[in-house]
Amino acid sequence: MGLALNIADTEGIEAVSFRRLAHDFGVTPMAIYRHVRNKDDLLDAMTEHVLASFDTSAVQETDWREQVRGLLYALRRMLLVHPSGSSLLSRRSLPSKNRLAIFETALGILRSAGFEPREAFFIFEYLLNQVVSLVVAGNGYIQGTEAERRVWGAQLLEFYGGLPPQQYPWLVEAAPNIAACVDTEQHFAFGIDLLLAGVEAMAASKR
Numbered sequence: 001m002g003l004a005l006n007i008a009d010t011e012g013i014e015a016v017s018f019r020r021l022a023h024d025f026g027v028t029p030m031a032i033y034r035h036v037r038n039k040d041d042l043l044d045a046m047t048e049h050v051l052a053s054f055d056t057s058a059v060q061e062t063d064w065r066e067q068v069r070g071l072l073y074a075l076r077r078m079l080l081v082h083p084s085g086s087s088l089l090s091r092r093s094l095p096s097k098n099r100l101a102i103f104e105t106a107l108g109i110l111r112s113a114g115f116e117p118r119e120a121f122f123i124f125e126y127l128l129n130q131v132v133s134l135v136v137a138g139n140g141y142i143q144g145t146e147a148e149r150r151v152w153g154a155q156l157l158e159f160y161g162g163l164p165p166q167q168y169p170w171l172v173e174a175a176p177n178i179a180a181c182v183d184t185e186q187h188f189a190f191g192i193d194l195l196l197a198g199v200e201a202m203a204a205s206k207r
Helices: 002-011 018-025 039-051 064-081 085-089 097-112 117-140 146-161 169-180 184-206
Strands: none
Touching: 002 018, 002 039, 039 085, 039 097, 064 085, 064 097, 064 117, 064 184, 085 117, 097 117, 117 184, 146 169
16 A cells, blocks of 8 residues: 555555556556455555544543544644545545544544534534645645745735735735745644634534
């Protein structure tokens, strides 16, 4: 799985093929079929391999909010190590052992927090999708080294701060904050706080 994941992480899952793997391993394509039946099986195995590194230690927290927060940060760490994880997780396929374990853990936390089964599933599914989006946004719009992000932040500040204040008063006012979005840690942390605030508000309304 290591070679297939390395290809997927650096070139995208579309680059993963039996022919490519056979070439890199120095074997015939038929040799790959001894381990997986088709590409779907291969991608399923890659997904399981990625999810095996998912850290569920957050369940040791006593507060359900921190448990959920911990799982979301664990998902981010996993996706930063394996960028292909966002594409692998978005595939239409039945979950296997590792994904089932994560789903079960998350639903258990939300059910214990007082959410009904339907609510718990929708909340988890939404949070999962939004974390993937936050990570993808961080890797795309604000990608690059810290030095490159600082340069981009300075360009954003100059651009938005230089707009005509009579025409764009709110954008000019927000210029320093727009420039600060290149801080990936701050960008993700704010997004998680925003998402969890909505979940907490829903929990409070039920009580």
